[in-house]
Amino acid sequence: MNMAELLRRSVGAGAKRPAVAYGNQVLQDYQSLAARASALAAGLRQRFALEPGDRVALAMKNCPEYLEVLYGLWWGGFAAVPMNAKLHPREFAYMLEHCGARLCFTTSDLSAAVGGVTAGLPEMLEVIEAGSSDYEALFSTGETTQPHPSGRDDLAWLFYTSGTTGRPKGAMLSHGNLLAMTACYLADVDAIAPQDTILHAAPMSHGSGLYLVPHVAAGACNLVPESGGFDAEEVLDLLQHHHGVTAFFAPTMIRRLVEHPATAAADLSNLKTIVYGGAPMYVADVERALGVLGNRLAQIYGQGESPMCITALPKHLYADRTHPRWRERIASAGQAQLLMEVAVVGEGDRPLPPGESGEVIVRGPAVMQGYWADAEATAATLAGGWLHTGDLGALDEDGFLTLMDRSKDVIISGGSNIYPREVEEVLLRHPGVAECSVIGAPDADWGEITVAFVVMRGGAEPDPQALDRLCLEEIARFKRPKHYRFIDALPKSNYGKILKTELRKLMESQTAS
Structure with missing residues (x-):
């Protein structure tokens, strides 16, 4: 038709x-x-x-x-x-x-x-x-x-x-x-x-x-x-x-x-x-x-x-x-x-x-x-x-689908899988966090470690210790971000998707410098 x-x-x-x-x-x-x-x-x-x-x-x-x-x-x-x-x-x-x-x-x-x-x-x-x-x-x-x-x-x-x-x-x-x-x-x-x-x-x-x-x-x-x-x-x-x-x-x-x-x-x-x-x-x-x-x-x-x-x-x-x-x-x-x-x-x-x-x-x-x-x-x-x-x-048992991440975005740290969305959900419970995105970074000991890019709400001060405490209250210790990067805005596509590839490039450039 x-x-x-x-x-x-x-x-x-x-x-x-x-x-x-x-x-x-x-x-x-x-x-x-x-x-x-x-x-x-x-x-x-x-x-x-x-x-x-x-x-x-x-x-x-x-x-x-x-x-x-x-x-x-x-x-x-x-x-x-x-x-x-x-x-x-x-x-x-x-x-x-x-x-x-x-x-x-x-x-x-x-x-x-x-x-x-x-x-x-x-x-x-x-x-x-x-x-x-x-x-x-x-x-x-x-x-x-x-x-x-x-x-x-x-x-x-x-x-x-x-x-x-x-x-x-x-x-x-x-x-x-x-x-x-x-x-x-x-x-x-x-x-x-x-x-x-x-x-x-x-x-x-x-x-x-x-x-x-x-x-x-x-x-x-x-x-x-x-x-x-x-x-x-x-x-x-x-x-x-x-x-x-x-x-x-x-x-x-x-x-x-x-x-x-x-x-x-x-x-x-x-x-x-x-x-x-x-x-x-x-x-x-x-x-x-x-x-x-x-x-x-x-x-x-x-x-x-x-x-x-x-x-x-x-x-x-x-x-x-x-x-x-x-x-x-x-x-x-x-x-x-x-x-x-x-x-x-x-x-x-x-x-x-x-x-x-x-x-x-x-x-x-x-x-x-x-x-x-x-x-x-x-x-x-x-x-x-x-x-x-x-x-x-x-x-779940009722047929509801919960999405974790794209398969290429899963972080494998010490042999354990870390789904970025799970960490992001926790970070967004902090009242000062407007947006965030979690990616993996290469690590000699663990294979990968978790890095969180965070955009704070207007007037809120970056406080990695507070974010760390929040994560430790909600998720396993190995999942919490090892580093927090505070930025003004997350890179996004024309359709509003966060571009994790751009965050990886940013992380690499910051590491190199």
């Missing part, structure tokens, strides 16, 4: 419902969005002779045109390659060449950077700036009334991973994968009504863009802030003008919203749900957010290879404070989503009993088709029919 059919279905259910808003202004209803998508598909076929399956890239910051481009590509049977708008030109060049993109849509701020690296790409036909005269000309050739009859296994979204262990790999997500993700969202994450709104303050090239699919399926409105990104004050203002608002935020965005001076007194009645993912959220931060925002949090755990779709922890479980293991549950990533199977395994993919840590693996209809042009990586990652996530976790 072509994802564009979900757009066409929403037109039939409510053609005049708001589909796209920019700031406080509604720009398109469902009928006009579908007409623009249909016209774009026809224009791409006529002007560039694109064939179903051709890859078309999006190097675009969040903007209203994102939706008509994405659905126009699907309407024509083409595959979208959304790229992070903050990438370096060389990274754009690699992805464009690797996937053999025929075209690239950009926003004005990225046109020069992308245009400068495409001249030598053999498959590239043109770079098209959204909103330009060339762009608008694509809509003038007529309409294609029916979406291309794409099959469930046909490529819809080619998502390039972050590349923390080498060159990024292109996870091939089919129309069937996105349909499964949509079903899981509606079953396990949150219900969506036609009068609801999704606020795209996180990158539409990633999770927020994926979640526009279930919102279009439900006939809800897609709201793009005028800033094109996350600004806590702007978010609070938009809540006064739009109803039933959901947003997908990284944990760092939630923290910034919670700590904004205006949030505590703001009218949040129009805020329905904040879905978070991309990184775990510490218990102290969850409790603080629930206290300020109310029962509006839902969590998902997924990867680019299983888009937003491994486990979920919905709002009603955050609200169930009477449960005897409530704190353990809000520290978890929830249970397997409706269509997915999750297991924790040891050596040789041997299933492990509840409570024992191992690698998280998953299978189900949301798992990718494989990696683009990389049969070896596909075979390794999908061995035995399961997606091997590289994440470490443990399942």
